[in-house]
Amino acid sequence: MTAVREADLLLGELIAPALPVVEAELPESAVFAAAPGGWLAVAWHHDPMEIIMTVALVVLLAGLILLGLASSANSRREQQRAAARLRAIEQKLDAVVAHLGVTVRERELPEVLRLIVADQRIAAIKAYRDETGASLLEAKNAVDALAARHGR
Structure with a gap:
């Protein structure tokens, strides 16, 4: 008996016959179980390697986003530092020019x-x-x- 047909039988036993039954193509790894309250629970058994790869991709994506945010913050901070250094140099140069009495x-x-x-x-x-x-x-x-x- 196929998994979908087993689900139909299980659904028929668990819920009122007046409720519609939805048929769907499910993967071979699907497991059906009766849940409290008469609902049908469907769970898939995944390959552990598939789960590890999915988690690794999510972590990698989160890391890339955080790296981008940190990089833009550092860039902004460096620009502010450079602007502050430039202002300090200009002030010192103005003081030297004024001290020497040179007209620029x-x-x-x-x-x-x-x-x-x-x-x-x-x-x-x-x-x-x-x-x-x-x-x-x-x-x-x-x-x-x-x-x-x-x-x-």
Whole structure:
């Protein structure tokens, strides 16, 4: 007798005949047992190697996700450290320049100057940021200083 037919017989004995019986193709490893309350319990016997492989894949996937999260956190932390070191170096350099009394000329940015003269302050700030990689506040202050030097 096939496993499905045995299930039909077992179902017929355990539950009321008015309830529908669902037939399905089940693997040979399926085992049927009566559960408390008249329900049919179905369990599959799996190959131990299949279970080990499934667990290993789940652990590997979880590890890869955690590695990615840790890597992005480290990357962000390294960027913050580099930015802090750069700010410290710039402050020291500014102090040395001020101590020596040297005047450092800013880079000439002809596109930024053209936009300032054309009274396009926002476009000048964007152009300054594109050219120098400065933050929005740094770019605004620099464009304001350039405009003041050029009488705008």
